[in-house]
Amino acid sequence: MAVDERGLELDTVSTELRRRALRLFGRSLHIRTVDSGSCAVCESEIRLLAAPHYDLHRLGFFFTPAPRHADLLMVTGPAVRAADNLLLKAYDATPDPKAVIAVGACALGGVYPEDSLVHGAIDRVLPVDVFVPGCPPSPLALLQGLLVAVGRLEERVGALSLDLDAGSAG
Amino acid sequence: MAFWFYRGVRKGIATTRYPSTVDPWARGLPSAPGFHAARLTIPLVDRLVGECPAGALTREDQELVVDLGRCTGCGRCLELGTGAVRSTGEFLLATSDRAALIKRVPIRGDREASGGG
């Protein structure tokens, strides 16, 4: 359970309820992007989701600049401490039910370890519902992340084994 | 302005068919590393751990622990691991469970060697 600097719990709605809500939005989901200190390449891949090669609209996903319309916050970057206010405000400004998808290795705790300058991972500041690895995650990986988030695709990584010698690798 | 429309239509559809298929070009994307447990030794694993700049590799006793969430696909472990490490081709790794991104590979190379393999 993530807490903000005031010690207040951040998600007021349980994980299960959030997941069910996401499934309700499965055919029409509005996404707001939040940058917490990325190198700008994840943003480039996110912008391409609306481009002809990927066209997220055909899957029922839409970008919105307005926090009030957003159902899902797509967050990049290692949660630099300089971005504390902007992350919490973006989260608070989005009405429930909402969810957070953390995108990229920085957002998942790689690249920048936690220190006095950065938190190092989004889930140290906000409750994260879906994690999308990659540096950057390609638009295909981002689409998979969105479809997993709304329950239209099964997750694959759980069954994946990195042991190449194991008998029946996932 | 009409020429934009006609030119575009003539060029056809560029959109990916994902999720029904994954585009062939995507096979070249950086992907999760896979490890031959039988070729992993503790000295090699310790070198791999030291080499990973994103902190995705750690060693816990006789296991290599790989955090796919932290992995950037930089390929340093592939270059250093020569033969013990190979690309899996897996890059669709999204999950709602952060723990599902933590994978363990047993380090069996030492035992194989000492077992007279």
Next chain:
Amino acid sequence: MSAPGPPKALNGDGASLLPRADRIHTERVETTRLASLSHVLATEHGARLADLFADDGADGQIVLRSVYALDHESRYLVLECEIDRDRFPPLSDLDPAAFVEECEIYEQYGIRPDGVRRLNRVLVPPHRADRFPRLGRREGLRLARDYEPHVVTGEAFEFPFGPVRVTGWESLYMGLVTTGEEVLDLYLFHWHKHRGLDHRLRGLEPERATFFAERADGLSSVGDTLAFCRAVEMATGSEVPAPAAHTRAVALELERIYNHAAAVAAMCQTTGLSVGQARSEIVLERLLRCNLAAFGHRYLFGVVSPGGVRREPDAEEIRRQLPGILDEFRYVVDALLVTNSHVDRLESTGIVTPGNAHRLSLVGPVARGSGQAIDVRRDHPTGPGDEPVPVVQVQPAGDALARMRVMVAEVEEAARLIDAHLGEAGAGSEPLAGGGGAGLGWAESPRGEALAWVSLDGDGRIDGVRLRPASVRNWRAFDDAARAQNVFTDIPIIEASFWLTVAGFAR
């Protein structure tokens, strides 16, 4: 290229500064002479201030370094100055190009430029000011009190935008000061994205540091990493094998092409030409796939390394894919330039006057779109990677359209350069020679001159570093460009035409 020797004491007026032999020359200068020397360099030798930064010296003093580019003589001059008080001689009263750097030095080291009353916050966020780590070793810096709150009075008010903005645009706070429609003034706060990269690199070995240098400004990854690696190579006296130099050139030009295509797409987005945006994005996506086929990464991470390159290009794939993509790009650009609704929005928008471009020492397409013919590939060549010499593309008008024309012309030139280098591109790198030393590196990234300075200790680890992506130089021109005749809706157009990154500034 051997490392510069120990700085020699300066005498005379300025003529003695410029021995002809070296491509880079370092001079130790007395504090009292710094300002007048800088003035002489700028006025009599046509020097361009490329960077100004500080570093902790050996005995508790602070060393101030100013880097001047003598583009006509293909040389960089580094003036080093020891500061043992709380104040240092300002350059910004004579050279406005130094102001942002002086503010940054104050923030990080606590030393003020003499006589400069008003300083701006650059990278340290206000809500954490006192607890934020600094590069300097001085304790107890209390900066929060030193910044005047900016106050907008009279009939004007400040309209805040951001820092969280439109989909896929980086966090950046813009305060638009206006009485209604016209933009009177513009404040930009970049500090929301400060990651403290210069901190992180200290103590690392160059190869590990490259991983972070690549991610300072991901869209200029090759350019910035090349500048960093060249600094390391100069510090260690290492030579890069010729095939690697050619590979570096190929990667750099591929990076330039995709960035310029992305800028064209962004300009279409901001002028509201959705169909132009879509077609430009098709080109951009094809270019990124070409990058993937060529070098194994859509954004060309992991190519340049200290001493050479980690990968060689798949020349066959580049030759197969790139010509068709460029044909499509030309097709799109031709259509854009006859689409009046688009061209009208770009013409006369966001004018950076040649005077401002020179005064603020701008770099890259922003400078070249305002008539400044500077390009470090031509002006400061480093070896086989810089031959053939690129033709520098310049436009006089200084508006968004001029910047677009420069970018389009640079894409053609980049294609020609890739063709020239591809046949000789190969893999490999020289292991770095050991020992310590300092070095300066530069490269013409898609956004302009990227600089890096590095100092290595006896074990070959970094004990001082300065990364200066091109965005550090160019954002300061943004408020001038946005003022006066422009209206609110022009601001995104200007931002797209500049095509900088916040990450590159905030590091």
